[in-house]
Amino acid sequence: MAAYDADSSAGGxxxxxxxxxxxxxxxxxxxxxxxxxxxxxxxIHQMYEGSFNRLTDRMFxxxxxxxxEAVAPYVxxxxxxxxxxxxxxxxxVYARLTPTPKQRVESWDNYCSxxxxxxxxxxxxQLPNQWLWDMVDEFVYQFQSYCQYRAKLKNKTEExxxxxxxxxxxxxxxGVLNYLQALVEKSNIIQIxxxxxxxxxxxxxxxxxxxxxxxxxxxxxxxxxxxxxxRVHCLLGDYRTGLKYMAPxxxxxxxxxTNVIGSHISTIYHYGFANLMLRRYGDAIREFxxxxxxxxxxxxxxQKSPQYDQILKKNEQMYALLxxxxxxxxxxxxxxxxxxxxxxxxxxxKMTKMQRxxxxxxxxxxxxxxxGCPKFITPSAPVLDEPLTxxxxxxxxxxxxxxxxxxxxxxxxxxxxxxxxxxSTITVTKLAQFMDVDEATLRTxxxxxxxxxxxxxxxxxxxxxxxxxxxxxxxxxxxxxxxxTKRFGDYFLRQILxxxxxxxxxxxxxxx
Amino acid sequence: MAKEAQQQVSYTVEELVAVNPYNPDILADLENxxxxxxxxxxxxxxxxxxxxxxxxCEPERMSPPIVARILIKALMxxxxxxxxxxxxxxxxxxxxxxxFKTLIVLSHYLETARFRLFWDEVAxxxxxxxxxxxxxxxxxxxxxxxxxxxxxxxxxxxxxEAINKEGLALDQFLEYHVANSGWAIEKSQxxxxxxxxxxNEFNHPELKKNASDSVSYEHVTRIFPVLS
Numbered sequence: 205m206a207a208y209d210a211d212s213s214a215g216g217x218x219x220x221x222x223x224x225x226x227x228x229x230x231x232x233x234x235x236x237x238x239x240x241x242x243x244x245x246x247x248i249h250q251m252y253e254g255s256f257n258r259l260t261d262r263m264f265x266x267x268x269x270x271x272x273e274a275v276a277p278y279v280x281x282x283x284x285x286x287x288x289x290x291x292x293x294x295x296x297v298y299a300r301l302t303p304t305p306k307q308r309v310e311s312w313d314n315y316c317s318x319x320x321x322x323x324x325x326x327x328x329x330q331l332p333n334q335w336l337w338d339m340v341d342e343f344v345y346q347f348q349s350y351c352q353y354r355a356k357l358k359n360k361t362e363e364x365x366x367x368x369x370x371x372x373x374x375x376x377x378x379g380v381l382n383y384l385q386a387l388v389e390k391s392n393i394i395q396i397x398x399x400x401x402x403x404x405x406x407x408x409x410x411x412x413x414x415x416x417x418x419x420x421x422x423x424x425x426x427x428x429x430x431x432x433x434x435r436v437h438c439l440l441g442d443y444r445t446g447l448k449y450m451a452p453x454x455x456x457x458x459x460x461x462t463n464v465i466g467s468h469i470s471t472i473y474h475y476g477f478a479n480l481m482l483r484r485y486g487d488a489i490r491e492f493x494x495x496x497x498x499x500x501x502x503x504x505x506x507q508k509s510p511q512y513d514q515i516l517k518k519n520e521q522m523y524a525l526l527x528x529x530x531x532x533x534x535x536x537x538x539x540x541x542x543x544x545x546x547x548x549x550x551x552x553x554k555m556t557k558m559q560r561x562x563x564x565x566x567x568x569x570x571x572x573x574x575x576g577c578p579k580f581i582t583p584s585a586p587v588l589d590e591p592l593t594x595x596x597x598x599x600x601x602x603x604x605x606x607x608x609x610x611x612x613x614x615x616x617x618x619x620x621x622x623x624x625x626x627x628s629t630i631t632v633t634k635l636a637q638f639m640d641v642d643e644a645t646l647r648t649x650x651x652x653x654x655x656x657x658x659x660x661x662x663x664x665x666x667x668x669x670x671x672x673x674x675x676x677x678x679x680x681x682x683x684x685x686x687x688x689t690k691r692f693g694d695y696f697l698r699q700i701l702x703x704x705x706x707x708x709x710x711x712x713x714x715x716x
Numbered sequence: 717m718a719k720e721a722q723q724q725v726s727y728t729v730e731e732l733v734a735v736n737p738y739n740p741d742i743l744a745d746l747e748n749x750x751x752x753x754x755x756x757x758x759x760x761x762x763x764x765x766x767x768x769x770x771x772x773c774e775p776e777r778m779s780p781p782i783v784a785r786i787l788i789k790a791l792m793x794x795x796x797x798x799x800x801x802x803x804x805x806x807x808x809x810x811x812x813x814x815x816f817k818t819l820i821v822l823s824h825y826l827e828t829a830r831f832r833l834f835w836d837e838v839a840x841x842x843x844x845x846x847x848x849x850x851x852x853x854x855x856x857x858x859x860x861x862x863x864x865x866x867x868x869x870x871x872x873x874x875x876x877e878a879i880n881k882e883g884l885a886l887d888q889f890l891e892y893h894v895a896n897s898g899w900a901i902e903k904s905q906x907x908x909x910x911x912x913x914x915x916n917e918f919n920h921p922e923l924k925k926n927a928s929d930s931v932s933y934e935h936v937t938r939i940f941p942v943l944s
Binding site: 377378381385440441443444445448481482483582584598601603605610613616644647648649650651652654655658659660664666673675676677684697700701704 | 773774807830832863868919920
């Protein structure tokens with residue numbers, strides 16, 4: 205691999221010697237290597253989350269860790285360990301420093317080698333799920349970052365442009381997508397999840413780990429790659445295909461995806477966003493609500509975690525998106541009380557404005573959408589001839605434009621809703637008068653309401669998202685109040701299981 | 717013999733989309749498949765999205781006539797949201813070309829149930845739309861769908877405007893649906909006809925199954941250990 209520049213912008217600290225390995229690092233890699241060889245997943249996790257971050261805070265706040273070449277002698281030159289170490293090395297540079305263009309390319313090469321090894325099926329380690337999730341998450345993040353980077357051509361030096369020309373295969377979109385898809389396929393994860401439904405697999409129960417002496421690496425990378433594919437397709441604006449990749453995972457249940465908080469949040473955030481763009485507001489609201497409630501309850505346990513900032517950021521973004529969904533499709537009963545309180549605190553004014561559907565409303569929709577949306581990318585390779593422009597905002601602008609167009613189409617519906625709340629029956633003529641439009645226009649508004657409030661699910665079935673509904677008999681509108689639906693079935697199931705749990709606990713109690 | 721070969725190609729294209737979609741080599745196959753969808757009145761959103769993604773990655777290879785055909789087929793799929801799903805993948809500069817602007821306007825009219833304006837605009841753009849067989853019928857089906865969501869009984873004039881039929885053509889249309897789709901015709905207080913649409917859960921709220929209270933089989937299996 206190429207030598208790292210000692211005075212590169214990522215170095216920062218001029219005293220950084222890439223080949224100097226402090227004793228604490230020596231101890232760290234030796235221990236980590238041994239734990240990986242002995243498959244002590246718990247120890248590996250402690251070192252990965254705990255020791256690595258403590259050492260970073262102490263010694264590598266502003267400089268990279270020693271290079272993989274420098275630590276290799278302490279780990280028998282183990283090829284796979286070096287790939288793993290290098291992956292952590294680059295992740296640290298991205299997190300704490302700024303990667304140089306060269307480092308971006310080298311990181312791509314490292315992922316190709318690492319995934320290549322895994323795909324060949326020769327890896328028999330057991331790694332903590334947190335680590336495996338971080339790998340996929342970082343892979344997609346660096347891809348997104350690279351697309352943003354290479355779309356800003358205006359102020360690039362000749363050297364940087366030359367690098368882009370020479371390494372045009374680095375982070376190419378086909379490569380990224382093909383690796384993710386290859387991991388999904390080679391791991392057989394879809395079949396595993398299918399077989400689990402028939403009781404033939406213990407995947408979720410074992411949290412993806414292999415207790416028969418095998419490896420969880422390929423399986424879990426395959427599993428997390430499904431979420432990675434959802435994320436990449438959201439970044440490209442292809443929401444339907446993104447959601448298709450999530451079909452094997454049942455999001456109404458706990459699963460392996462909920463066990464690592466990063467994967468839980470990423471899944472629900474992108475799933476919710478995709479549903480928002482597909483106008484399936486009910487589904488989006490439901491999922492955002494569950495996730496926000498979970499974060500509210502459990503975020504205190506993650507305060508010390510390196511992901512805490514990310515968790516908070518995504519939390520805020522989801523509140524913004526939830527505000528948007530509820531303004532487009534008011535649904536009081538789908539939101540938990542605690543989440544609702546938080547939402548009102550943050551966005552009460554803005555939601556009132558959005559539900560007015562005037563020009564000011566458009567500005568607020570713009571603001572919240574822009575805050576909550578993912579960082580969209582343009583996947584095509586840059587055109588490196590003059591004139592050089594920055595086009596990194598194009599993808600975002602397109603998605604925003606389409607979203608605001610949709611909002612505008614729904615602008616007529618605000619007035620309807622307020623009248624439907626008051627009247628149980630009203631003639632078309634009268635309603636048209638109240639809304640200050642002619643009858644023909646009113647009829648189109650009524651039909652638009654029906655069309656927009658009913659979305660098509662994946663099987664082509666029509667599903668109603670409306671809280672207030674109506675039907676028209678010739679020239680009279682009859683309003684229907686949606687009955688509050690009490691989910692007795694679900695309630696009983698939960699109580700039965702809880703009760704059973706209590707009984708078995710009681711049976712264990714031995715009275716002296 | 718040619719038909720067999722054709723069937724073989726489309727089978728392979730669907731497979732390709734499922735198994736190897738991120739591959740610029742299948743671009744030509746996907747383009748042929750679009751033309752096949754048009755001529756044989758088939759439709760595959762997934763294949764078309766796959767093609768639009770490839771165009772996204774390689775904008776020099778994008779073919780505007782193919783994209784126009786994809787968008788028209790997507791319009792015909794309404795009320796499904798396919799049209800905007802496709803637009804999400806088409807860059808702004810492309811969308812501002814004349815024929816695409818027209819299609820976007822047509823979609824806008826359909827989304828906001830402005831059928832009169834829609835059919836007027838269609839009349840002005842015959843050449844663009846006539847090349848796709850089945851267009852008229854598909855939009856009529858969408859119009860009927862929206863009416864069925866909204867009305868228990870719809871005045872003849874409203875129906876006429878929605879499906880762009882009058883006089884004899886409209887009577888024939890009504891006859892067909894009375895015979896085959898459970899429609900009925902009433903007289904409304906001496907004025908024109910009222911068409912009674914078949915009841916469904918959207919225009920007859922009492923028919924709405926309380927689906928949210930049904931429990932899926934998978935969830936019930938959770939308590940099997942308890943019951944035994």
